[in-house]
Amino acid sequence: MVAVFAEAPKPPVGAAAREVLARAQRLLDDGAWAGRLLEDARREVVARHRELAGPQIRERLAAIDVERLRDTTAGRLRLAGLPEAGFRTVLDVLDAAPSRLDAVPGVGEQTATALRAAALQLADAVAESVQVRLEHDPEDRAATPLVRAVHRLGLLLPVVRPLRALTEQVVPALRADIPAALPTTTWWRWLFTGRAGRDAAAQAFRRAEQAAAWASANRVDDRIAALRAIAEPPPEPAEAWASFAADPAGFYSLLAETVGVRFDVAAVAGYLPAEIVTRIESLRLDDTYAGVHLRGYQSFGAKFALVQRRVILGDEMGLGKTVQALAALAHLRAVGGTRFLVVCPASVLVNWLREIRRHTRLPEYRLHGPDRGPAVRDWLDRGGVAVTTYDTAGTLDLREDLALDALIVDEAHFVKNPEARRSRVVAGLGARAGHVWFLTGTPMENRVEEFGTLVAALRPETRVDVDALDGLAGPARFRAAVAPVYLRRNAADVLVELPPLEQTDEWCPFVGADAAAYAEAVQIGNFSAMRRAGFASTDPRQAAKVERLLELVAEARRNGRSVVVFSFFLSVLATAAEALRASGVAPDVLGPLTGATPAAERQRLVDALGAGDGPRVLVAQIQAGGVGLNLQAASVVILCEPQVKPTLEAQAIARTHRMGQLNRVQVHRLLTDDAVDERLLEILHHKERLFDAFARDSTLAAASPAAVDVSEVTLARRVIAAEQARLAVAHGGDDSLSAPQGVTLG
Numbered sequence: 001m002v003a004v005f006a007e008a009p010k011p012p013v014g015a016a017a018r019e020v021l022a023r024a025q026r027l028l029d030d031g032a033w034a035g036r037l038l039e040d041a042r043r044e045v046v047a048r049h050r051e052l053a054g055p056q057i058r059e060r061l062a063a064i065d066v067e068r069l070r071d072t073t074a075g076r077l078r079l080a081g082l083p084e085a086g087f088r089t090v091l092d093v094l095d096a097a098p099s100r101l102d103a104v105p106g107v108g109e110q111t112a113t114a115l116r117a118a119a120l121q122l123a124d125a126v127a128e129s130v131q132v133r134l135e136h137d138p139e140d141r142a143a144t145p146l147v148r149a150v151h152r153l154g155l156l157l158p159v160v161r162p163l164r165a166l167t168e169q170v171v172p173a174l175r176a177d178i179p180a181a182l183p184t185t186t187w188w189r190w191l192f193t194g195r196a197g198r199d200a201a202a203q204a205f206r207r208a209e210q211a212a213a214w215a216s217a218n219r220v221d222d223r224i225a226a227l228r229a230i231a232e233p234p235p236e237p238a239e240a241w242a243s244f245a246a247d248p249a250g251f252y253s254l255l256a257e258t259v260g261v262r263f264d265v266a267a268v269a270g271y272l273p274a275e276i277v278t279r280i281e282s283l284r285l286d287d288t289y290a291g292v293h294l295r296g297y298q299s300f301g302a303k304f305a306l307v308q309r310r311v312i313l314g315d316e317m318g319l320g321k322t323v324q325a326l327a328a329l330a331h332l333r334a335v336g337g338t339r340f341l342v343v344c345p346a347s348v349l350v351n352w353l354r355e356i357r358r359h360t361r362l363p364e365y366r367l368h369g370p371d372r373g374p375a376v377r378d379w380l381d382r383g384g385v386a387v388t389t390y391d392t393a394g395t396l397d398l399r400e401d402l403a404l405d406a407l408i409v410d411e412a413h414f415v416k417n418p419e420a421r422r423s424r425v426v427a428g429l430g431a432r433a434g435h436v437w438f439l440t441g442t443p444m445e446n447r448v449e450e451f452g453t454l455v456a457a458l459r460p461e462t463r464v465d466v467d468a469l470d471g472l473a474g475p476a477r478f479r480a481a482v483a484p485v486y487l488r489r490n491a492a493d494v495l496v497e498l499p500p501l502e503q504t505d506e507w508c509p510f511v512g513a514d515a516a517a518y519a520e521a522v523q524i525g526n527f528s529a530m531r532r533a534g535f536a537s538t539d540p541r542q543a544a545k546v547e548r549l550l551e552l553v554a555e556a557r558r559n560g561r562s563v564v565v566f567s568f569f570l571s572v573l574a575t576a577a578e579a580l581r582a583s584g585v586a587p588d589v590l591g592p593l594t595g596a597t598p599a600a601e602r603q604r605l606v607d608a609l610g611a612g613d614g615p616r617v618l619v620a621q622i623q624a625g626g627v628g629l630n631l632q633a634a635s636v637v638i639l640c641e642p643q644v645k646p647t648l649e650a651q652a653i654a655r656t657h658r659m660g661q662l663n664r665v666q667v668h669r670l671l672t673d674d675a676v677d678e679r680l681l682e683i684l685h686h687k688e689r690l691f692d693a694f695a696r697d698s699t700l701a702a703a704s705p706a707a708v709d710v711s712e713v714t715l716a717r718r719v720i721a722a723e724q725a726r727l728a729v730a731h732g733g734d735d736s737l738s739a740p741q742g743v744t745l746g
Contacts, residue, residue, distance in 0.1 A: 180204035318658025337405035338383030412438035
């Protein structure tokens with residue numbers, strides 16, 4: 001770097017030298033100012049955060065017994081008499097005037113000073129663990145200073161970061177070199193300096209001269225001018241709040257990075273063994289090609305992928321798995337990697353391309369569609385991040401000796417069947433790659449074995465014998481087996497600012513056409529028709545679910561909230577959309593977004609939902625809208641029926657209740673009273689317990705897979721049998737009716 005220069009011959013002495021050193025001094029002044037500016041901006045964020053977090057800090061300190069002060073001084077503090085004098089908590093000590101502490105028998109001036117120092121130390125530790133959560137409220141006078149401070153820091157960072165060579169290397173060097181070069185400024189100084197001093201002055205002058213030349217070649221003056229333009233005046237509150245609303249996830253990431261919020265280590269590390277954690281934490285991410293602020297848990301996830309190389313990043317949806325993977329790719333590029341490939345569902349291809357442009361400085365290539373040939377050639381020639389789909393991946397014309405530096409497989413639960421074509425294609429690509437990262441928030445949907453197939457696809461040597469994992473030793477052995485492969489963190493553990501999630505079951509009794517449709521579906525044993533019966537008519541007087549849907553959407557729009565309506569069935573979505581338009585509740589309803597919607601149109605619908613021109617309503621098929629899309633522009637979710645796979649419902653909710661969501665998320669489940677929905681919920685409770693025990697904390701529950709699995713056909717038969725028996729009894733019929741052998745699922 002420029003701070004190290006070769007020796008040079010005798011320098012000019014006099015006016016020419018003074019001119020060079022004057023330029024070097026201006027460079028030093030500018031660099032020092034830029035460094036101070038950034039540090040001042042950071043300190044302002046810390047101060048404003050501490051100010052806003054004050055009530056939380058005081059509440060926690062009030063819950064800490066005064067005896068804990070002894071822990072900070074290895075037990076040397078004398079605390080006798082403090083509780084009797086009214087000092088029962090750490091907060092009591094902090095709030096007390098020094099004279100009050102001095103007055104306690106046995107507590108002199110020296111002990112009082114030590115007590116306050118210990119209390120302040122604990123207060124600092126508590127402050128580091130507190131993070132505030134903000135509502136989007138520009139009228140909030142208490143929060144506005146923090147929002148302005150973070151916004152200002154966010155404006156400065158992109159301009160100052162390219163100047164790191166100046167602030168971190170050139171400035172310290174010039175602080176030493178300019179005084180050392182002073183003998184070159186006049187002849188009399190030069191003549192009265194000894195030989196060793198002149199040699200040192202000559203070397204210092206040449207280094208200063210080269211620093212000035214380096215600054216000119218890199219247009220440092222222009223960069224400093226740009227920095228001064230945004231440094232003053234500070235941003236207006238409206239501008240800062242608008243920035244927060246546009247990118248709350250980025251806001252919180254920068255805030256956490258700046259104030260140094262300490263997360264629960266176990267939560268961040270996903271309960272990995274200590275030796276793996278140590279290796280991961282020793283890696284320093286190179287962000288030369290990255291353009292994103294990572295939270296602590298995200299940085300850990302990126303490093304986990306880099307260190308362990310072939311892994312499942314199984315974070316709960318909404319925690320930023322894409323960003324973590326891109327940060328890891330940027331690091332690989334900085335250390336010499338060139339070719340990276342992302343394989344994903346077609347529904348999220350456009351989103352991946354956008355995220356690459358937004359969060360990295362890497363070229364991206366779309367390897368999809370009839371015109372993909374030139375893009376493939378460009379990627380192979382130049383390197384970068386190529387994005388393709390599961391269906392297209394197997395048709396790419398790639399030379400046999402092509403090596404990939406990294407392969408990312410998004411929504412990796414799509415390759416859980418090792419016999420499927422796309423699974424074999426991914427396995428073939430993985431064999432070419434130095435790193436393979438599976439991204440999935442739902443590594444297991446129905447059976448425990450599904451997780452084992454994903455692990456085996458990455459590391460055949462880490463096969464897990466799930467049948468042997470029952471009994472008390474099961475969870476511990478499973479955790480040890482998959483620790484090198486699987487990392488999962490849950491939102492509740494690491495997203496302290498995530499707004500509350502409110503779930504309400506909306507029970508809707510049949511009222512007319514829906515009752516008739518349901519009775520007919522039960523009679524013929526059509527499980528799919530039973531589930532759709534609540535939307536048998538667009539007339540709210542004939543379908544209770546439609547009536548409640550219209551009420552909920554109308555209320556949400558009155559409150560300025562956008563809505564996503566999910567259903568498994570296309571016919572239900574069509575009925576819902578028609579009812580919303582015909583009633584005037586949402587004449588501009590968007591969608592439907594289905595599995596057949598082209599990727600570009602999907603992204604257009606998502607963009608329209610968050611366009612900011614008033615509350616909108618989107619109807620979406622839960623299999624499509626619940627996978628890979630960011631729908632946090634909506635804060636009301638309406639589920640038209642319970643799902644056979646609980647993970648489908650969880651995915652759909654997580655598309656709104658995720659990092660970047662500003663508002664409290666309301667989830668309304670439309671349920672038929674004393675009918676198929678109620679029966680379905682009872683049986684599905686097993687599946688939810690299985691996922692919670694197994695995949696949520698990377699630990700397997702002590703149970704046999706076969707004992708808890710419910711296949712879709714088996715589930716349908718159980719529900720149909722129960723409903724046929726119930727309706728037969730209700731209508732005075734034969735209560736011995738058994739489930740049919742053939743079941744119509746759709």
